[in-house]
Amino acid sequence: MKEIGSEAFYFCGIHSLELPDSLEVLDQSAFFKCNNLEYVRLPQNVRYIGKWVFHGCNRLKVLEIRHDPEFVGDWIINRSAAIRCYRGSKMDRYCQNNGFNVEYLD
Structure with missing residues (x-):
């Protein structure tokens, strides 16, 4: 699987999420309002993260992104x-510029 389309899992009741390493695109609102998600780690090959991908996931505590995607939406x-990323990375700057909580990886 290379892409998860817009609103593919909108308001879905999933508790955990294991995304395949082959994933490259998370389109806008792909997991919008998945209220049972608490933690997500994106695979290294994800190059496009559309706006509102995990927005509205009220129990989400951490979105871990260990690389710098080409595009990250609003x-x-x-x-x-919080977004867990490396200090000084593109994702760190994204968090700082947009007022998101950040946790740093070692």
Whole structure:
């Protein structure tokens, strides 16, 4: 699987998410309002993260992104969640510029 389309899992009740390494695109609102998700780690090959991908996931605590995607849209998570990334990375700058909580990887 290379792409998860727009609103593919909109308001879905999934509790956990294991995305395949082959994934490259998360289109806008792909997991919008999946209220049972608490943690997501994106595979290294994801190059496109559309706006609102995990927005509205009220229990999401951490979105871990260990690489720098080519494109990251607006409001990919709620402000109550954190993006876990490397200090000084493109994702770190995204968090700083957009007021998101950030947790740093070692």
